[in-house]
Amino acid sequence: xxxxxxxxxxxxxxxxxxxxxxxxxxxxxxxxxxxxxxxxxxxxxxxxxxxxxxxxxxxxxxxxxxxxxxxxxxxxxxxxxxxxxxxxxxxxxxxxxxxxxxxxxxxxxxxxxxxxxxxxxxxxxxxxxxxxxxxxxxxxxxxxxxxxxxxxxxxxxxxxxxxxxxxxxxxxxxxxxxxxxxxxxxxxxxxxxxxxxxxxxxxxxxxxxxxxxxxxxxxxxxxxxxxxxxxxxxx
Ligand code: DC
Numbered sequence: 388x389x390x391x392x393x394x395x396x397x398x399x400x401x402x403x404x405x406x407x408x409x410x411x412x413x414x415x416x417x418x419x420x421x422x423x424x425x426x427x428x429x430x431x432x433x434x435x436x437x438x439x440x441x442x443x444x445x446x447x448x449x450x451x452x453x454x455x456x457x458x459x460x461x462x463x464x465x466x467x468x469x470x471x472x473x474x475x476x477x478x479x480x481x482x483x484x485x486x487x488x489x490x491x492x493x494x495x496x497x498x499x500x501x502x503x504x505x506x507x508x509x510x511x512x513x514x515x516x517x518x519x520x521x522x523x524x525x526x527x528x529x530x531x532x533x534x535x536x537x538x539x540x541x542x543x544x545x546x547x548x549x550x551x552x553x554x555x556x557x558x559x560x561x562x563x564x565x566x567x568x569x570x571x572x573x574x575x576x577x578x579x580x581x582x583x584x585x586x587x588x589x590x591x592x593x594x595x596x597x598x599x600x601x602x603x604x605x606x607x608x609x610x611x612x613x614x615x616x617x618x619x620x621x622x
Contacts, residue, residue, distance in 0.1 A: 398538030
């Protein structure tokens with residue numbers, strides 16, 4: 388029987404990492420985890436409990452406050468999707484608002500938050516058979532992942548995709564605001580001190596600016612077969 392592998396998908400925001408990773412997981416019958424959703428849920432928790440003031444997180448009792456936030460996922464049998472939960476309440480929609488998006492980089496740059504999330508992410512991957520997307524999955528969370536993909540796309544194309552998504556959800560936003568948010572997040576993600584976004588040495592680059600999701604699936608298929616065969620033949 389072929390062995391299950393770990394697939395790490397990292398890259399810039401709004402690159403379509405989640406759609407890509409989710410579809411691979413679905414095809415392989417693997418667990419899919421959106422690690423960005425976990426940082427978004429923590430951000431929402433900080434906002435709800437008044438821990439963010441003037442765009443900065445209050446440091447008093449930080450560890451205790453993080454521990455009070457229980458981030459997880461629950462399966463919705465109606466939509467057949469896993470939804471992000473915060474203290475057992477589904478927050479899938481709230482974590483996708485521009486309010487959370489504009490503060491999440493600040494929260495994701497806090498070492499105590501990252502340590503807690505990485506611990507949780509590793510637990511989710513102990514049995515392998517997982518596709519996780521994020522920024523530090525191939526570099527920090529699963530440095531031994533059998534397959535690492537680093538996704539990128541033109542910022543303007545990413546902003547257009549994001550605009551379409553938000554408009555479909557009836558959110559009032561404009562293109563320039565989204566592009567500015569994407570560029571700011573790219574900058575913060577790449578320059579933060581702890582676990583900055585960077586390509587793992589052994590990651591394979593996928594620029595999907597002009598690729599459909601079907602083309603991306605064809606691209607990844609042979610890699611999955613190759614890495615699974617390698618893992619299976621290893622003693
Ligand atoms: O993928 P996303 O846009 O939902 O991620 C939200 C934020 O969380 C983004 O600013 C980067 C951060 N993030 C991170 O620092 N590490 C991860 N593994 C995933 C996301």
